[in-house]
Amino acid sequence: xxxxxxxxxxxxxxxxxxxxxxxxxxxxxxxxxxxxxxxxxxxxxxxxxxxxxxxxxxxxxxxxxxxxxxxxxxxxxxxxxxxxxxxxxxxxxxxxxxxxxxxxxxxxxxxxxxxxxxxxxxxxxxxxxxxxxxxxxxxxxxxxxxxxxxxxxxxxxxxxxxxxxxxxxxxxxxxxxxxxxxxxxxxxxxxxxxxxxxxxxxxxxxxxxxxxxxxxxxxxxxxxxxxxxxxxxxxxxxxxxxxxxxxxxxxxxxxxxxxxxxxxxxxxxxxxxxxxxxxxxxxxxxxxxxxxxxxxxxxxxxxxxxxxxxxxxxxxxxxxxxxxxxxxxxxxxxxxxxxxxxxxxxxxxxxxxxxxxxxxxxxxxxxxxxxxxxxxxxxxxxxxxxxxxxxx
Amino acid sequence: xxxxxxxxxxxxxxxxxxxxxxxxxxxxxxxxxxxxxxxxxxxxxxxxxxxxxxxxxxxxxxxxxxxxxxxxxxxxxxxxxxxxxxxxxxxxxxxxxxxxxxxxxxxxxxxxxxxxxxxxxxxxxxxxxxx
Numbered sequence: 237x238x239x240x241x242x243x244x245x246x247x248x249x250x251x252x253x254x255x256x257x258x259x260x261x262x263x264x265x266x267x268x269x270x271x272x273x274x275x276x277x278x279x280x281x282x283x284x285x286x287x288x289x290x291x292x293x294x295x296x297x298x299x300x301x302x303x304x305x306x307x308x309x310x311x312x313x314x315x316x317x318x319x320x321x322x323x324x325x326x327x328x329x330x331x332x333x334x335x336x337x338x339x340x341x342x343x344x345x346x347x348x349x350x351x352x353x354x355x356x357x358x359x360x361x362x363x364x365x366x367x368x369x370x371x372x373x374x375x376x377x378x379x380x381x382x383x384x385x386x387x388x389x390x391x392x393x394x395x396x397x398x399x400x401x402x403x404x405x406x407x408x409x410x411x412x413x414x415x416x417x418x419x420x421x422x423x424x425x426x427x428x429x430x431x432x433x434x435x436x437x438x439x440x441x442x443x444x445x446x447x448x449x450x451x452x453x454x455x456x457x458x459x460x461x462x463x464x465x466x467x468x469x470x471x472x473x474x475x476x477x478x479x480x481x482x483x484x485x486x487x488x489x490x491x492x493x494x495x496x497x498x499x500x501x502x503x504x505x506x507x508x509x510x511x512x513x514x515x516x517x518x519x520x521x522x523x524x525x526x527x528x529x530x531x532x533x534x535x536x537x538x539x540x541x542x543x544x545x546x547x548x549x550x551x552x553x554x555x556x557x558x559x560x561x562x563x564x565x566x567x568x569x570x571x572x573x574x575x576x577x578x579x580x581x582x583x584x585x586x587x588x589x590x591x592x593x594x595x596x597x598x599x600x601x602x603x604x605x606x607x608x609x610x611x612x613x614x615x616x617x618x619x620x621x622x623x624x625x626x627x628x
Numbered sequence: 629x630x631x632x633x634x635x636x637x638x639x640x641x642x643x644x645x646x647x648x649x650x651x652x653x654x655x656x657x658x659x660x661x662x663x664x665x666x667x668x669x670x671x672x673x674x675x676x677x678x679x680x681x682x683x684x685x686x687x688x689x690x691x692x693x694x695x696x697x698x699x700x701x702x703x704x705x706x707x708x709x710x711x712x713x714x715x716x717x718x719x720x721x722x723x724x725x726x727x728x729x730x731x732x733x734x735x736x737x738x739x740x741x742x743x744x745x746x747x748x749x750x751x752x753x754x755x756x757x758x759x
Contacts, residue, residue: 438739451698453722453737467693470722470737487719505719 238390239363240295240343241288242334243281244350245269245312246302247327249384249424262424263352265510266528269302270423271351272312273527274493274511276436276473277446277457279312280354280423287442289316291359293347297334301327307528307553308511332400339390346396350384350404354432356418356442362387371411373399378420382413426525426532426539433508434489437471445473457494475511493527495551495558506534512551519547635731637702639670644681653684660688665697668730672703677711689720698722702730704743 246269249262263270271280285296297318302309304321313319322330331348338346345363357376366374366387372395376385384404388396398408419441421432436443437453445455453470459477462468466480469487475494480486483501492498496509499517509515510527523535529550530541542548552558636659641648659665667688671677685699692699700722704712712718722742724730729741 449737452733452735453739465693467689467720469720470733471739471742485720503719 237344237363238342239293239345239347239359240338240341241293241297241347241349242331242338243284243296243298244327244331244348244352244384245271245281245298245300246324247350247352248324249350249352265426265429265525265532266306266530267303268306268308268528269351270426270429271354272302272309273429274308274311274475275429275433275443276455276491277475277494278443280432281312281317281351282314283443284349284351284354285314285317287356288347288359293359294343295338295341297338299327299330299334307550310553311511328400328403332397335388335396335400336393339393344390346388346390348386348388348396348399348404352423353383354419354421354423354441355383355385355416356420357385357416358418362414365412365414369412372409373407374411375407375413376416377413378416380420380422383416383420387414425534425537427534427537429525430506430508430523430534433491434506437473437489447473447476478509481517497551512553514545514549514551516547516549633664633666633734635666635668635734637668637670637727637731639672640674640681642673643676644674644684645676645678646680649680649684653687656688660691661695662697663695665692665695665699666734667692667697667699668702668724668727669699670702670727671708672705674705674708677708679715682711682715682717686717686720698734700724700730700733702727 265273271284273280275283281298288296295318296316297320300309300319300321301324320330320334335346335348345366347359355376355378362374362376366389371387372389372392374387376383386399386404388399395408399406419435421428421435423429423432432441432443435441436445447455447457447460450456451468451470453472454468455473456462457474457476457478460474461479462474463480463482463484465482467485467487468474469485471489472486473491474480474486475492475496477494478492478496478498480492480498481500484498485503485505486492486498487504488506490504490506491508492504493509493511493513495512497514498504498509499515501517502515502519502521504515505520505522507521507524507526510525513527515521515526521531523533525532525534526548529543529548530539531548532539552561638656638659641652644652656667659667669685669688689699702724703726704723709718722730722733724733724738724741725743726741729738732738733741
């Protein structure tokens, strides 16, 4: 039987009225669909595509409504996935056209998935259920409600058109749904994304880290560079060509995706560093997802865009640019340190002088805590002192 | 992933103050100096753990790391858990429910035997907090 699949990405959940925007939309991280982000080394869409291929699906088309110029979208492309970028207004029309195309090419059954949620569906029982029930369209339902996965008969174009024109919210004819028993993650927020990583570490999903298990519970991708003084506590994953510099600690189910950099003495606890991200020296990153110059705290359900490149920044996406960037950093390191110490020392002396001689109108009752400017700047020696316990 | 090197399980005393910590360290010193040491500290009996005890744990982990080994903790008492969380040193260790599981974890990853990572929950709305 010829079975094909259409995956829809960057499409807002049908029951949400909000249009897709860059910030604070569900299922997005900085405008990128969570389903396109990598989990333990591979984009989630590849994991889903591979499961479909293993189940005998002949061809997979992706209709993407997310901005194709966004970083990391390129990572999700693969030769065996037929990729079509469309605008969010045109996505349902494009899906309908894609359905017609795959049917023309000979598909008898078409699986339509909106990503969206990550669900581990047993494809064979689903297809068998669809055929046994003689449904025109079958929706998959999880314990906590329906998910946007449908099986459509190739010969029922009207049912498919009706479903797609109604943005997967209504079936043309009522049909018995398929009850899913497998793993489901709604992937609405960064917290869901982190939960997916943790569930994968604890073998609750079929996702396995892409790399070699160098020690029990510690996976490392090809070309990852880890300093000898780094402490890796299982479970954790270091992606290919990632760098973890001296004195760092990677712990509690953290995942450092490919080409990311963790600078000296930084603690990464229960967090994910998305690909091509840099996190600065002497930081304490906990329960967060970092990437594309922003931090999303899972604990506080808050998002923060960071301009200061010494805290969080992006690593160039091409190897030539990365080499140039590393070379420039190396050459300018000593002059930068000298200037930093010079300016830092002056500021420190100024603030100490201010503290010793308060202004005449100074009222101690008004001041409840020291001003931010008066705090000691985070020079490398201070950071080293702070991080000392973690380096031992 | 299979390993034939021995795993040494050592039970920590009830009170881990400066004196006891030094004594304990002397006991485990030969194991720390082994090639790629594999150690498990059982903290089930620990009722008191002070800064000297935490420092001793950090010293041990740095020693085993130098020799490409590992130190894992098992059966943490509530008191030990509190002190390790307070000093934020708990994240430096793999922590298991029992010594047996900790010892087994040297030959293969046992996700179910590890102390669970806190489950993420959406913070309650301000009105609910006030109520």
